[in-house]
Amino acid sequence: MSTLLTHIAISDGKIKRSSLEVLSHMRQLAEANRHTAEAVIIDAEASNYVDEVKKYGPSTIYTVEDPIFENHMNTPLLKALTKVMDEAEPYIFGFGSTESTKDILGALAANQDAAVLSDVSEFELTDEGIEAKRPVMAAKILSDNVAEGDRILVSVRSGSYDLDEGDADADVVDIDFSIDDSEIQATLREIIGASGDKIDLAEAETIVAAGRGAKDEEGQDLINELASVLNAGIGASRALTEAGIMDPSLQIGQTGKVVSPQLYIAVGISGAIQHVAGMTNSKVIVAINKDPDAPIFDIADYGIVGDLYKVLPPFIEELKKIKG
Ligand SMILES: Cc1cc2nc3c(=O)[nH]c(=O)nc-3n(C[C@H](O)[C@H](O)[C@H](O)COP(=O)(O)OP(=O)(O)OC[C@H]3O[C@@H](n4cnc5c(N)ncnc54)[C@H](O)[C@@H]3O)c2cc1C
Structure with missing residues (x-):
């Protein structure tokens, strides 16, 4: 033994x-x-x-x-x-x-x-x-x-x-x-915590991840609202971190964080191999994308083909009803 x-x-x-x-x-x-x-x-x-x-x-x-x-x-x-x-x-x-x-x-x-x-x-x-x-x-x-x-x-x-x-x-x-x-020969001078989203993405049960499709203010507001209803962490594709729209600490993928939540909702993300490398271990993957041929649908458990600006508002309302 x-x-x-x-x-x-x-x-x-x-x-x-x-x-x-x-x-x-x-x-x-x-x-x-x-x-x-x-x-x-x-x-x-x-x-x-x-x-x-x-x-x-x-x-x-x-x-x-x-x-x-x-x-x-x-x-x-x-x-x-x-x-x-x-x-x-x-x-x-x-x-x-x-x-x-x-x-x-x-x-x-x-x-x-x-x-x-x-x-x-x-x-x-x-x-x-x-x-x-x-x-x-x-x-x-x-x-x-x-x-x-x-x-x-x-x-x-x-x-x-x-x-x-x-x-x-x-x-x-x-x-x-x-x-x-x-x-102890090393001196710990300062710990700089991740800025932006407070939920640790590596530990998050639910993640709402935004891609280039949700890059404007309206898209970002919808992402924030969806994450808030689901008490989810917010992640991003490199398209948004590189553009300075979202903090680099939120990037998911090969050169970002590797995450494995119970639920991963990819909004306006194409599903490039470098992004998928960081989230493919998620238990349930939901993809929202207006392009039916987007590669993210190949790995999604549930897919919604549609414009996120039209899909998300009623989706969020329904979730609020269920939660409330
Ligand atoms: C060495 C290397 C490392 C990399 N590391 C990473 C990494 O760690 N993480 C990462 O994410 N990327 C990484 N990349 C970049 C990666 O290759 C992709 O360029 C990036 O993931 C694309 O981000 P995106 O899906 O948001 O954008 P896009 O590929 O531009 O996709 C945007 C998607 O949004 C959809 N869309 C647009 N408008 C709407 C709308 N109104 N409603 C619904 N859908 C809409 C489009 O149909 C499209 O599928 C790396 C690249 C390299 C070369």
């Missing part, structure tokens, strides 16, 4: 959904293969999140609590993760694929002499380790990857697994942690 450990990432006082997705999958793997699923929370207020994590059924939750974890810094996080790995001795250590995970995974793998597979969209256990799929070439191809060994790190794209709750009776183990200022 081995330990499948999941790192629970905290951002802006909230647990990242992607971490809970990984934990859900790890617990299912543990149940199917007679392993143990455990979780670790490393944060300035780690204990605040224990009850929420318990719901997803790990048998043990490790907490590492220290004010140094208020902001992401590699050195203390690496030290804490190393300590947790020494304590929990995981066979597989799973992470949500976030910016900070990307920052730290290579260092942790080197430090622990572990195999690592990053940014995968699914993985399963094999007799020797894990087998994973990773989207490559602008998500046109899924590559098969294998990692073998007795310590394997894996990071998983958000939206890859559904949340699944389990028995909520985990033991909680606090791990002592301290770090001396002299150990």
Whole structure:
């Protein structure tokens, strides 16, 4: 029996959904293969999140609590993760694929002499380790990857697994942690948050994305209204970010963000391969476009062929009625 450990990432006082997705999958793997699923929370207020994590059924939750974890810094996080790995001795250590995970995974793998597979969209256990799929070439191809060994790190794209709750009776183990200022050679001067839309696109359940078809003020107003009714994050194609109409942080695609919401509504977006690379993992895709041959319809679950200025107002009104 081995330990499948999941790192629970905290951002802006909230647990990242992607971490809970990984934990859900790890617990299912543990149940199917007679392993143990455990979780670790490393944060300035780690204990605040224990009850929420318990719901997803790990048998043990490790907490590492220290004010140094208020902001992401590699050195203390690496030290804490190393300590947790020494304590929990995981066979597989799973992470949500976030910016900070990307920052730290290579260092942790080197430090622990572990195999690592990053940014995968699914993985399963094999007799020797894990087998994973990773989207490559602008998500046109899924590559098969294998990692073998007795310590394997894996990071998983958000939206890859559904949340699944389990028995909520985990033991909680606090791990002592301290770090001396002299150990931290980097200085964190400033964190510049994303401007514009406040909903984190990587975590958003619903995204309304605007393309060149919605570039004028009226189009933007309709996008904002639709997003507000659905409590959705707002994204954009590069046509709008390049034109300075929308903030670059909202760009979705190969050179923007990779998102995987439950619902993605593409408005006035043609569906160029570079855009699709960032949203093809969405659970349900709705496309609104006046061109019936637009490539976005090839990947859409539901399509509305029509002028967005005529389609959106009644669509928004109906949604308001349903919501209200
Ligand atoms: C190296 C590289 C990287 C790139 N990275 C990205 C990236 O990360 N993200 C990204 O998005 N793009 C990226 N691009 C750009 C990409 O190739 C496309 O040019 C871009 O996605 C097009 O944006 P769009 O769909 O909004 O515009 P268009 O392709 O111009 O499409 C606009 C669509 O709106 C429809 N439309 C117009 N008016 C209306 C209306 N009134 N009602 C309904 N529909 C209407 C049209 O039928 C059309 O399909 C990249 C390109 C390169 C070369």
